[in-house]
Amino acid sequence: MNGDVLILLTAVIGILFVASTVGFVLRLRASDTGPGSAIENLNARINAWWVMVIVMAIAFVAGKTGVVILFAICSFAALREFLTLTNTKTADYWALAAAVFVVLPVQYLSVGMNWYGFYSIFIPVYAFLLMPIISALRGDTKDFLIRVAEAQWALMICVFCVSHVPALLSLNIPGYEGRNLFLIFFLVVVVQSSDVLQYVWGKLLGRRKIAPKLSPSKTLEGLLGGVLSASLLGAALFWITPFSIWQAAALSLVITLMGFFGGLVMSAIKRDRGVKDWGHLISGHGGFIDRLDSVIFSAPIFFHIVRFYWDVH
Amino acid sequence: MTSALILVTAHVVTAVRGVWQSTDPVVKQRIYFANHSSHGDFVLVWTVLPSHLRAQTRPVAGADYWLGSQLKQFIGQSVFNAVLIDRNPETRQADPVEQMAEALDANDSLILFPEGTRNTTEDILLPFKAGLFNLAIARPHVDLVPVWIDNLNRVMPKGALLPIPLICTVTFGDTLHIEEDEDKEAFLNRAEKALLDLAPGHEVAETAS
Numbered sequence: 001m002n003g004d005v006l007i008l009l010t011a012v013i014g015i016l017f018v019a020s021t022v023g024f025v026l027r028l029r030a031s032d033t034g035p036g037s038a039i040e041n042l043n044a045r046i047n048a049w050w051v052m053v054i055v056m057a058i059a060f061v062a063g064k065t066g067v068v069i070l071f072a073i074c075s076f077a078a079l080r081e082f083l084t085l086t087n088t089k090t091a092d093y094w095a096l097a098a099a100v101f102v103v104l105p106v107q108y109l110s111v112g113m114n115w116y117g118f119y120s121i122f123i124p125v126y127a128f129l130l131m132p133i134i135s136a137l138r139g140d141t142k143d144f145l146i147r148v149a150e151a152q153w154a155l156m157i158c159v160f161c162v163s164h165v166p167a168l169l170s171l172n173i174p175g176y177e178g179r180n181l182f183l184i185f186f187l188v189v190v191v192q193s194s195d196v197l198q199y200v201w202g203k204l205l206g207r208r209k210i211a212p213k214l215s216p217s218k219t220l221e222g223l224l225g226g227v228l229s230a231s232l233l234g235a236a237l238f239w240i241t242p243f244s245i246w247q248a249a250a251l252s253l254v255i256t257l258m259g260f261f262g263g264l265v266m267s268a269i270k271r272d273r274g275v276k277d278w279g280h281l282i283s284g285h286g287g288f289i290d291r292l293d294s295v296i297f298s299a300p301i302f303f304h305i306v307r308f309y310w311d312v313h
Numbered sequence: 314m315t316s317a318l319i320l321v322t323a324h325v326v327t328a329v330r331g332v333w334q335s336t337d338p339v340v341k342q343r344i345y346f347a348n349h350s351s352h353g354d355f356v357l358v359w360t361v362l363p364s365h366l367r368a369q370t371r372p373v374a375g376a377d378y379w380l381g382s383q384l385k386q387f388i389g390q391s392v393f394n395a396v397l398i399d400r401n402p403e404t405r406q407a408d409p410v411e412q413m414a415e416a417l418d419a420n421d422s423l424i425l426f427p428e429g430t431r432n433t434t435e436d437i438l439l440p441f442k443a444g445l446f447n448l449a450i451a452r453p454h455v456d457l458v459p460v461w462i463d464n465l466n467r468v469m470p471k472g473a474l475l476p477i478p479l480i481c482t483v484t485f486g487d488t489l490h491i492e493e494d495e496d497k498e499a500f501l502n503r504a505e506k507a508l509l510d511l512a513p514g515h516e517v518a519e520t521a522s
Binding site for chain 2: 076077079080081083084088090093096097100101279280281
């Protein structure tokens, strides 16, 4: 296992090193290097990747607790961004306070306890029924359904879905004991490199816009190139997973497609609310949700496919 | 120590970002005048100021609230070194404008809420009180900087125990000065408009209504 970690870490750092070098050379050669230029944005993105990789590595070293805490923090940051764009009012105060200070910690606590029977239903059953009750008791009916639906979606997207990344650690796959962290590595690397590769293929060959209203930069060429090359990468990573090479490729295809459509859905919300990014905390990328959107949509599906076919329960 | 704790809390809860839209955070004496909807307003302005400016910037706050308990007194006086003014003209012993002018003469900058009280109404801004005008007359050379604080009223609505984490922004507009012969109404209107121009979506709200 340690040998595998060393290989993966060397590969990731090597790729980032190449990216940083390319970014550096491009900046030396480019004419427009002012703030806000494409080169500056690219370099800001690469630098943010270094930070994200280092933080992930530290969490992995800290083991299960570290990973659960890391994704709980991601959920908190995502929830903060999502709630900012909702129409929730003073009457929803207690429902929102409960979402942040009760639902989020309880969800991650039960993930940390491997309590599948609870964390898989706590938000869709208990939180979804109790939150509108709290809001209704305040008696303010204006936009009630909109407010309730927005608060529920915030929890679903930012807490429930994100918590399915660390939940991968609780799967019990015979012959794969102690290696579940690699499932997280597989999911995150395949989905995130699909995002990057879609961008690269789109820049190189992109012609046919796929969703001009939602996301003008997404093209059919970018989608096909990105999804297929990321799936090849996923297949090449089969040796760290419990999957065969074909299973790894098929799962990669599923999660990259989910990631792509997740990005579209989150773009639709941003368009509706008239913002370009969810936040500003990850330099060059935008907010946490901008970076996580593809993981958000792929994590629960990946979790349940793996649980259904590989886990003994 | 306490101030570091307050800074960290402000960042965790609001991920606050200062937007220097039409002016830069330069070392210059200023009166920042901002909209007021929460007791935490000056904390956010203070948080986004660079630390060397922070040390020389004092909030102007109501003595009735900030002397209300020992904790508030400690935070208001020891941490923020607030200029505490008595808002009740009947009981007060010092003229608030003189108190503020004194702070300016000691070379400090001020954070001022010209609405005079927290805005808990549905209106985006309350009409300004005379204080900003009187101060501008008393110290006409000092830069007046409009500052729009966005979203903090949703973080801590009235009666809230815990803050709801939401992203806040603090937007700094273009400096203004009182003009020669400008009367109170014209000046306050101009200052109100300069502040409202920084409010996100304000133009939209105007056309919609």
